[in-house]
Amino acid sequence: MSYCYINYDSGDNNCIDRSYVAERLCDIANNLTPAVAGHFAAGGPAAGLPNPLLRVVGGGGDYLGWPVGGAQVDAAIAAGAATRAPYGLGEATVTNAVVRDSWKVLPGQLTWDNPAWDGALQALVREAAAALGVPGPVTAALHNLLLYRLGGHFAAHTDTEKGAGMFATLVVTLPSVFTGGRLLVRHNGEEETFAGYADRSEVPTAPYWAAYYSDCEHEVTPVTGGHRVVLVYNLTRPPADRDSDGDPANDAEGVLSTPPVRKELTTILTLRGWLGAPGQANSDSDDDASRPAAADLGPPSWVRGTAAVRALTPEGMEMVPSGNDGDLPTRWYRTYGLVVALAGAPNRADPTYGWYFVRGREEREYGDTAQWSGPGHTAWTTVVRK
Ligand SMILES: O=C(O)CCC(=O)C(=O)O
Ligand SMILES: [Fe+2]
The missing domain is CATH 2.60.120.620 (q2cbj1_9rhob like domain)
Known part of the structure; x- marks a missing residue:
């Protein structure tokens, strides 16, 4: 699985690029496919x-x-x-x-x-x-x-x-x-x-x-x-x-180690329904109407990223309120869908990062971890099926 790392480059206030996000999400969906060949329930004579x-x-x-x-x-x-x-x-x-x-x-x-x-x-x-x-x-x-x-x-x-x-x-x-x-x-x-x-x-x-x-x-x-x-x-x-990320702290939690469970299936279905077939995403790139308007995006901080996610949130899905990173693991363990974490430092206009969480654990590139510590420095949001 490749990292799914999205950098909202705040050098350009309009640059939360739907097509780029869509492309990355398609990558996620494509990479997940072999792991989710199963069905949510199965049975038969034994x-x-x-x-x-x-x-x-x-x-x-x-x-x-x-x-x-x-x-x-x-x-x-x-x-x-x-x-x-x-x-x-x-x-x-x-x-x-x-x-x-x-x-x-x-x-x-x-x-x-x-x-x-x-x-x-x-x-x-x-x-x-x-x-x-x-x-x-x-x-x-x-x-x-x-x-x-x-x-x-x-x-x-x-x-x-x-x-x-x-x-x-x-x-x-x-x-x-x-x-x-x-x-x-x-x-x-x-x-x-x-x-x-x-x-x-x-x-x-x-x-x-x-x-x-x-x-x-x-x-x-x-x-x-x-x-x-x-x-x-x-x-x-x-x-x-289950010890897939090599971080003992995570294993102690027992939450980052969730196997490819139902949420993965949901993620695939969600992404497919949301984005259309993989490959279609690129066709959005010249379509201004498909991008969130700059005015919707709010100030240059995680809030902007949150607005972008809201703008991307499809019909039938909803965002749950943001929390802080302390309760993230539990929330994403429970989530039936795509978890999007948005990190940013309010005291720094640049840059703002987004991390996508799938498969019950994060797929991210470690950036400036200082951004993840301290109250108010990290926010996340979760997109769940209604
Ligand atoms: O009896 C069954 O088939 C299922 C029982 C059940 O749902 C449970 O024990 O939680
Ligand atoms: Fe049951």
Whole structure:
């Protein structure tokens, strides 16, 4: 990836050049393309997963059947081995069956007697990660086993990232007979449905998997018959693979190391929609109407850069208020789109710089870092999808 460095040369007050910015953004989009071959959600039969010989400790019995029998699910709940699954509401964790009606068994309450499970799961994890467009090593940590009975569901939500490096959720539906209980995952106006073996006439004999970027909105529709039993895994990139910028301070934050997650896909879509096909950008260069008017640009400081970004902000996107660099990492970690940081020194009219942030970390050329320190010397803005 080349640096995406934009220098608003304030020697010329009109020189915030839309075509130049557009060209650079096209470069970013083009460079990102190979890394974002994946989709926001993927799934299918998991024929390679064997019967794990799974037992719920205190669940009143034997190995879970293959397919899992409904009576076993009811027994585990009746025995108290499963508890009502809560959900996050702001900072709190609450239980409300209107929002979420399912039962959870924690990993510590499960025993696995088939040693072939781990290897088969690893193969599935590689397949799932590749489908999401995430290269390199990925680890899966079991979050819990979820049991859905008649009416069981989970209203639309996004998953909280459980630990640094978590980027996706993998759901393995164990073979069981049920109807309804579809997993719907949405992103950027698209929706994927993962029904597993629900609503099919044959008796399921293999699991079914679905994986999605955890920050995609998703829901589980009500189970209309039978029992739905799923293993939920957190997919995480290991720290060694996340240490991409070589700066230990950043790794400690755990925020600069975000893998090519959903925001990248959004960035591509955004840039493509915003700029048109790569190559078109150059045709703007002689088109004065496409440039922000000098009057819109404000004084020669970061404010001017901000105005330029506003002028470039496309339909359907909005700028969020500027902050200071102290809270930048968190904000850009959370952003579903393009983050544009604009740095400048109010006490120096010249020069003003812009940095573009993509892929959850900055792609920048280190300039005069003195400009980045001290209150008021740095401002940034974020362009997000509305
Ligand atoms: O049951 C499922 O398929 C998904 C569960 C879920 O969304 C969650 O545990 O956050
Ligand atoms: Fe979820």
